[in-house]
Amino acid sequence: MKAILVRQFGGPEVLKLEEVPTPKHGAGQVLVRIYAAGVNPYDTYMRTGTYAQKPPLPYTPGSDGAGVVEAVGEGVTKVKKGDRLYTAKTVTGAYAEYALALEEQVHPLPAKISFSQGAGVWVPYGTAYHALFHSAKAHASETVLVHGASGGVGSASVQMARAMGLTVLGTAGTTKGLDLVKHEGAHQVFDHSKAGYQEEIMKATGGRGVDIILEMLANVNLAHDLKLLAIRGRVIVIGNRGEVTINARELMARRGSIRAFTLWGITPAEEADIHAGLIAGLENGTLRPVVGKELPLAEAARAHRETLEPGALGKIVLIP
Ligand code: NAP
Numbered sequence: 001m002k003a004i005l006v007r008q009f010g011g012p013e014v015l016k017l018e019e020v021p022t023p024k025h026g027a028g029q030v031l032v033r034i035y036a037a038g039v040n041p042y043d044t045y046m047r048t049g050t051y052a053q054k055p056p057l058p059y060t061p062g063s064d065g066a067g068v069v070e071a072v073g074e075g076v077t078k079v080k081k082g083d084r085l086y087t088a089k090t091v092t093g094a095y096a097e098y099a100l101a102l103e104e105q106v107h108p109l110p111a112k113i114s115f116s117q118g119a120g121v122w123v124p125y126g127t128a129y130h131a132l133f134h135s136a137k138a139h140a141s142e143t144v145l146v147h148g149a150s151g152g153v154g155s156a157s158v159q160m161a162r163a164m165g166l167t168v169l170g171t172a173g174t175t176k177g178l179d180l181v182k183h184e185g186a187h188q189v190f191d192h193s194k195a196g197y198q199e200e201i202m203k204a205t206g207g208r209g210v211d212i213i214l215e216m217l218a219n220v221n222l223a224h225d226l227k228l229l230a231i232r233g234r235v236i237v238i239g240n241r242g243e244v245t246i247n248a249r250e251l252m253a254r255r256g257s258i259r260a261f262t263l264w265g266i267t268p269a270e271e272a273d274i275h276a277g278l279i280a281g282l283e284n285g286t287l288r289p290v291v292g293k294e295l296p297l298a299e300a301a302r303a304h305r306e307t308l309e310p311g312a313l314g315k316i317v318l319i320p
Contacts, residue, residue, distance in 0.1 A: 060093025
């Protein structure tokens with residue numbers, strides 16, 4: 001089969017398409033024919049070798065795949081040959097024609113969700129769900145600012161928050177991104193590339209501030225986020241690419257809090273909760289993964305470059 005292999009850590013050019021043996025499934029494992037693989041920012045951090053998660057070399061990237069069960073190992077009862085599914089982590093990597101996954105890493109993909117959309121479920125929607133429900137403990141009557149709403153996690157968060165009744169404010173840095181955020185359900189949108197947009201956000205809340213901020217770029221925004229919080233507001237740090245200085249008095253004055261997590265650190269019970277919620281939302285149409293670009297598997301290096309460029313429009317997926 002064809003797969004992307006990383007033989008040394010480095011820039012996007014270390015992602016090479018190679019011919020490798022198709023993995024063999026063992027007991028408790030599922031062999032998946034991958035029809036689409038989602039590209040997440042953490043895939044790019046991991047590839048550099050400087051991320052907290054450092055896989056042994058060589059490795060095939062990708063936790064988020066969607067496809068069809070090719071074969072199941074002894075003891076697997078959750079899925080059978082031919083079932084459509086999405087993966088939430090894999091054993092051998094999703095940037096490939098076939099991937100091995102543990103039975104607990106595969107989840108049914110509702111018929112109305114395409115494989116490309118299915119490749120955009122786990123990390124983006126799992127993160128959005130954990131941020132809104134487990135971390136922020138959001139209530140329907142609250143206002144959320146999705147700070148960076150045009151990408152994978154942001155567009156998922158907008159759909160989810162809107163479906164649960166919150167007032168949703170979203171930001172993006174391009175006209176197309178702003179249109180996407182509005183289309184996915186934000187009540188109001190703001191351009192985070194324009195000076196003074198934070199004042200517009202404050203004005204939109206009538207000076208009260210927002211209850212929740214889902215923050216995609218904390219190193220740039222955290223200090224100012226604290227000034228946008230309502231009383232008992234909370235900032236949920238989802239993305240961060242550097243250091244930041246804050247004035248804790250902004251938090252004290254608002255009895256506010258900053259919470260943060262990585263999806264790697266969640267408990268099995270939280271993960272079960274997430275999949276139950278996501279599958280229901282995918283089935284009933286409230287969750288509709290946005291695929292901005294499909295690229296052939298051979299163009300994984302381009303996908304990694306473009307994932308880190310401004311102008312996000314939902315997900316970039318690779319098609320093996
Ligand atoms: P993505 O699809 O590449 O989207 C990035 C988003 O950040 C876009 O909406 C982009 O908007 C926005 N952005 C750019 N500049 C910004 C600014 N100055 N202020 C606010 N937003 C800005 O990435 P993603 O998959 O949504 O992930 C978002 C971040 O969360 C990444 O850093 C990722 O590593 C992290 N993440 C963390 C976890 C976790 O477990 N904690 C899980 C998933 C993702 P424009 O392109 O329109 O400017």
